[in-house]
Amino acid sequence: MEGELALLGKYIGAGLATIGLGGAGxxxxxxxxxxxxxxxxxxxxxxxxxxxxxxxxxxAEALGIFSFLVALLLMFAV
Structure with a gap:
């Protein structure tokens, strides 16, 4: 249960980090x-x-790329 909650938190954080991609656009x-x-x-x-x-x-694009990088780090970091 705790592992699933941590995984859920990772995905929610990654989704919130991708808001910067919309801002860059x-x-x-x-x-x-x-x-x-x-x-x-x-x-x-x-x-x-x-x-x-x-x-x-x-x-403007650099900020979008940075937010994408943060999202990837949140999803795939150990």
Missing amino acids: IGVGHIAGNFLAGALRNPSAAPSQMANLFVGIAF
Whole structure:
């Protein structure tokens, strides 16, 4: 019984840790949407802001990858 309860806790914790993946998806969509809105307002400034777009997307995705890593560690750690 105690082993099953610990296993249940591991799976619930892993599921809660994956909420960060949804947050990363929302963050990337928000960054790309705001970039597109700004690029449509001022098309001549869009190429100079492309590097900032990729840095923002990389940071948002990194947080999602970290939450995925935490979920895997919770599921498969001893």
